[in-house]
Amino acid sequence: MTVPVRNKIKKLLTGELVGENVLAKGWVRTKRGNKHVNFIALNDGSTINNIQVVADPAIITEEVLKHVTTGAAISVVGKLVESQGSGQSVEIVAENIEVLGKADPEKYPLQPKKHSMEFMREVAHLRMRTNTFSAVFRVRHALSYAVHEFFHMKGFYNLHTPIITASDAEGAGETFHVTNFDLDNIPKTDEGKVDYKQDFFGKETNLTVSGQLEGELGAMALGEIYTFGPTFRAENSNTTRHLAEFWMIEPEMAFYELDENIQLAQDLLQYTVKYVMENCEDDLQFLSQRAQDEEKNKPQTERSEMTLMERLQFILENDFERITYTDAIDILKNSKPNKKKKFNYLIEEWGADLQSEHERFLVEKHFKKPVVIYNYPKDIKAFYMRQNDDDKTVAAMDILFPGIGEIVGGSQREERLEKLQKRMGEMNIPEEEMWWYLDTRRFGSAPHSGFGLGFERLMLFVTGMGNIRDVIPFPRTPDNAEF
Amino acid sequence: MTVPVRNKIKKLLTGELVGENVLAKGWVRTKRGNKHVNFIALNDGSTINNIQVVADPAIITEEVLKHVTTGAAISVVGKLVESQGSGQSVEIVAENIEVLGKADPEKYPLQPKKHSMEFMREVAHLRMRTNTFSAVFRVRHALSYAVHEFFHMKGFYNLHTPIITASDAEGAGETFHVTNFDLDNIPKTDEGKVDYKQDFFGKETNLTVSGQLEGELGAMALGEIYTFGPTFRAENSNTTRHLAEFWMIEPEMAFYELDENIQLAQDLLQYTVKYVMENCEDDLQFLSQRAQDEEKNKPQTERSEMTLMERLQFILENDFERITYTDAIDILKNSKPNKKKKFNYLIEEWGADLQSEHERFLVEKHFKKPVVIYNYPKDIKAFYMRQNDDDKTVAAMDILFPGIGEIVGGSQREERLEKLQKRMGEMNIPEEEMWWYLDTRRFGSAPHSGFGLGFERLMLFVTGMGNIRDVIPFPRTPDNAEF
Numbered sequence: 026m027t028v029p030v031r032n033k034i035k036k037l038l039t040g041e042l043v044g045e046n047v048l049a050k051g052w053v054r055t056k057r058g059n060k061h062v063n064f065i066a067l068n069d070g071s072t073i074n075n076i077q078v079v080a081d082p083a084i085i086t087e088e089v090l091k092h093v094t095t096g097a098a099i100s101v102v103g104k105l106v107e108s109q110g111s112g113q114s115v116e117i118v119a120e121n122i123e124v125l126g127k128a129d130p131e132k133y134p135l136q137p138k139k140h141s142m143e144f145m146r147e148v149a150h151l152r153m154r155t156n157t158f159s160a161v162f163r164v165r166h167a168l169s170y171a172v173h174e175f176f177h178m179k180g181f182y183n184l185h186t187p188i189i190t191a192s193d194a195e196g197a198g199e200t201f202h203v204t205n206f207d208l209d210n211i212p213k214t215d216e217g218k219v220d221y222k223q224d225f226f227g228k229e230t231n232l233t234v235s236g237q238l239e240g241e242l243g244a245m246a247l248g249e250i251y252t253f254g255p256t257f258r259a260e261n262s263n264t265t266r267h268l269a270e271f272w273m274i275e276p277e278m279a280f281y282e283l284d285e286n287i288q289l290a291q292d293l294l295q296y297t298v299k300y301v302m303e304n305c306e307d308d309l310q311f312l313s314q315r316a317q318d319e320e321k322n323k324p325q326t327e328r329s330e331m332t333l334m335e336r337l338q339f340i341l342e343n344d345f346e347r348i349t350y351t352d353a354i355d356i357l358k359n360s361k362p363n364k365k366k367k368f369n370y371l372i373e374e375w376g377a378d379l380q381s382e383h384e385r386f387l388v389e390k391h392f393k394k395p396v397v398i399y400n401y402p403k404d405i406k407a408f409y410m411r412q413n414d415d416d417k418t419v420a421a422m423d424i425l426f427p428g429i430g431e432i433v434g435g436s437q438r439e440e441r442l443e444k445l446q447k448r449m450g451e452m453n454i455p456e457e458e459m460w461w462y463l464d465t466r467r468f469g470s471a472p473h474s475g476f477g478l479g480f481e482r483l484m485l486f487v488t489g490m491g492n493i494r495d496v497i498p499f500p501r502t503p504d505n506a507e508f
Numbered sequence: 509m510t511v512p513v514r515n516k517i518k519k520l521l522t523g524e525l526v527g528e529n530v531l532a533k534g535w536v537r538t539k540r541g542n543k544h545v546n547f548i549a550l551n552d553g554s555t556i557n558n559i560q561v562v563a564d565p566a567i568i569t570e571e572v573l574k575h576v577t578t579g580a581a582i583s584v585v586g587k588l589v590e591s592q593g594s595g596q597s598v599e600i601v602a603e604n605i606e607v608l609g610k611a612d613p614e615k616y617p618l619q620p621k622k623h624s625m626e627f628m629r630e631v632a633h634l635r636m637r638t639n640t641f642s643a644v645f646r647v648r649h650a651l652s653y654a655v656h657e658f659f660h661m662k663g664f665y666n667l668h669t670p671i672i673t674a675s676d677a678e679g680a681g682e683t684f685h686v687t688n689f690d691l692d693n694i695p696k697t698d699e700g701k702v703d704y705k706q707d708f709f710g711k712e713t714n715l716t717v718s719g720q721l722e723g724e725l726g727a728m729a730l731g732e733i734y735t736f737g738p739t740f741r742a743e744n745s746n747t748t749r750h751l752a753e754f755w756m757i758e759p760e761m762a763f764y765e766l767d768e769n770i771q772l773a774q775d776l777l778q779y780t781v782k783y784v785m786e787n788c789e790d791d792l793q794f795l796s797q798r799a800q801d802e803e804k805n806k807p808q809t810e811r812s813e814m815t816l817m818e819r820l821q822f823i824l825e826n827d828f829e830r831i832t833y834t835d836a837i838d839i840l841k842n843s844k845p846n847k848k849k850k851f852n853y854l855i856e857e858w859g860a861d862l863q864s865e866h867e868r869f870l871v872e873k874h875f876k877k878p879v880v881i882y883n884y885p886k887d888i889k890a891f892y893m894r895q896n897d898d899d900k901t902v903a904a905m906d907i908l909f910p911g912i913g914e915i916v917g918g919s920q921r922e923e924r925l926e927k928l929q930k931r932m933g934e935m936n937i938p939e940e941e942m943w944w945y946l947d948t949r950r951f952g953s954a955p956h957s958g959f960g961l962g963f964e965r966l967m968l969f970v971t972g973m974g975n976i977r978d979v980i981p982f983p984r985t986p987d988n989a990e991f
């Protein structure tokens with residue numbers, strides 16, 4: 026008998042090959058049975074669904090079967106037939122099984138029982154073999170692909186902005202230092218300062234916190250660009266929403282004003298959510314069920330009124346509510362939780378920074394849909410945002426999502442050289458380090474806009490997972506750079 | 509008159525909108541003319557081709573026209589008509605021109621004349637506005653998109669492996685340190701050593717040199733994955749082939765053996781080259797012409813026998829030559845340059861590492877096509893490569909391209925725990941730091957393979973550019989982290 030070519034389990038489950046001899050390879054999820062027959066659930070990562078392998082001990086020896094345990098890698102040749110049992114459409118009647126790699130049941134960490142998410146993080150090198158995490162990372166791929174497809178179809182160019190940088194887009198924010206120095210023996214100047222001239226790049230360098238400033242350079246040449254890369258914050262935040270290393274999508278567009286910027290962000294979010302709904306149905310169904318089970322552990326008042334699938338559908342069907350910061354403050358000032366002093370930070374006057382409790386109130390209680398807040402006070406926003414004529418606000422916009430809070434932050438950029446320089450002066454941003462950024466305003470300046478979308482925030486929304494550490498393969502957080 | 513919606517110049521040049529009133533925005537490349545008529549070449553980054561704007565001084569005032577200089581950003585409304593002149597099919601008869609941003613001809617660095625590539629690197633924030641670099645970065649986008657499309661269609665998942673890492677895939681290689689310490693004041697232990705326990709991650713961390721090891725974890729769960737992200741080497745190499753920060757594509761596949769690995773790499777290279785040829789015709793024509801012009805500055809003997817377009821076509825039409833390392837050594841040992849002692853490193857015996865001069869000989873002189881060399885001596889390859897039965901070689905493979913040298917390096921991975929541990933011992937790789945990597949061999953191990961493709965090397969091949977600093981937007985090299 027010649028060995029057939031291997032097919033992925035996703036393909037086998039379509040039933041197209043029923044009646045044929047097939048070859049499948051994968052990892053054993055479970056084995057059950059008796060002395061007459063064994064049923065092996067086999068998964069190869071191509072789909073959340075396992076294929077059932079029927080093994081007759083008269084054909085597959087006990088010597089082989091005893092190593093077919095949860096976690097073992099096996100290769101199966103057999104006939105693909107319509108399934109007799111319920112729960113699956115086709116199954117493989119094994120003619121030969123080869124154990125490629127054993128998994129000692131006494132030692133293999135992922136036995137078929139419920140493990141805590143904390144434990145899963147400790148075995149992040151293996152957790153992708155579970156239903157939950159394989160679904161999460163298949164969705165992550167689909168979402169990532171959808172981002173590229175969206176921008177590509179619109180004529181945007183993917184721009185790889187630098188990771189190591191000597192500038193700091195936010196003018197603030199804690200950055201990681203990058204150095205080639207032996208930290209035990211750092212060269213010093215005569216004045217006893219670190220002698221960065223001797224470092225690899227001849228100056229002090231950091232990991233980027235945003236590709237925006239370089240993205241603007243691209244937009245002012247190529248028209249419409251986007252970045253999709255890792256960004257870094259050295260903030261000592263041990264929360265379910267923060268990572269030290271995370272992926273950002275940052276489009277920048279020449280000739281876009283604020284309203285076109287908002288529309289693009291809405292289109293992107295709707296397109297990617299729709300893409301995942303259409304292409305990851307099995308994974309989303311599983312994750313939706315999982316999220317619903319998790320909800321049951323929460324107090325009644327904190328439970329979501331919608332299932333994951335309903336929340337995703339809802340995003341597609343509703344325009345986002347657009348309100349000015351000033352209107353948002355009015356709503357919040359007059360809201361019940363503000364009047365009854367339920368907010369931790371009471372809203373008393375115009376100019377206050379919005380906290381996550383305020384954002385959630387607006388999105389989840391007041392409007393019950395995604396909210397875009399725009400025209401923020403200039404004093405709570407970055408130097409590069411375009412100043413409005415009122416001299417008080419800037420053309421900034423944040424998009425707030427239910428359960429997530431801020432998922433997008435962006436603005437029209439200040440394209441007028443003098444206004445930009447004046448604002449940089451007020452905010453103590455050194456002009457000499459930003460000569461190249463200012464050059465785009467010196468030569469052929471034009472209105473332009475952009476935003477940043479935190480990819481893991483979007484992942485949280487789409488997968489219904491509760492902790493940002495569970496939507497990136499190997500999370501980096503304070504005291505954790507394992508794997 | 510209502511203002512029409514803006515269309516990109518690429519769309520306008522298709523001629524679909526001839527006869528309509530159109531709105532174009534972009535940057536002035538050149539302006540020429542006389543007191544009766546002005547011709548403005550306008551570019552917005554959507555294509556290498558400019559649209560011609562015809563400005564009649566009777567309609568567009570001198571006050572406006574005097575600011576329409578090279579580099580200025582303008583907005584043009586006018587009728588799209590079939591062109592009278594040669595060299596373009598359509599043109600805009602301007603009814604209104606607004607100067608969005610001036611570009612003082614005394615100061616704007618990119619005047620319409622030939623600039624050196626060295627100068628262009630100094631103004632990397634503006635060089636994307638030139639024909640050469642806009643073509644390069646449009647091609648970079650297309651090539652990047654083709655990579656994603658190729659893997660997506662094959663059912664691979666894009667895996668975002670970590671950038672900050674406490675491990676070092678190559679077991680060697682100079683890495684950049686990542687730290688949150690104030691370098692002026694590094695905490696020390698009682699023994700006077702750097703106290704990494706106090707650093708952000710509680711241990712010594714670096715920038716990744718490869719996502720392979722984590723990629724293998726993904727493959728051994730999800731089946732087939734690929735990474736596409738930045739990697740880093742702190743090597744003090746000032747060459748036309750090295751960057752401190754560059755992008756790598758690293759697929760890892762469960763159940764693939766070496767020959768399937770080689771085939772995948774060939775398919776990927778052919779697919780992406782074909783994609784760019786089909787989707788970036790104008791840009792490639794320009795770059796091909798540019799490369800041909802550059803060739804003229806080279807001595808006759810160093811000139812390429814083929815044009816860029818011919819080299820690309822050649823890759824599509826020829827299977828790559830697959831030879832063992834042992835055969836390669838035989839060919840080299842008996843080659844003319846070896847016998848005549850023309851090689852800087854003479855090939856004397858089996859076991860020698862191949863230098864770039866040897867690779868180029870095999871590819872450019874001997875086979876005259878891409879060459880895959882496999883089964884290398886284990887002593888010149890990494891610890892994780894699968895040991896062959898001869899006990900001398902490993903199932904490694906490198907793909908060599910004309911003009912580039914090594915473009916892909918990969919192997920079947922050693923999936924047998926004991927053999928891997930023994931090799932790690934021999935090569936002094938600490939097992940305790942790699943417990944998670946070894947776990948994939950402890951639990952459900954299986955044959956698997958992968959490779960790394962240097963994205964900028966592929967860019968050099970596809971664009972015909974001569975220096976790797978010119979195919980990444982903002983290159984990082986020794987003493988240079990500008991922008």
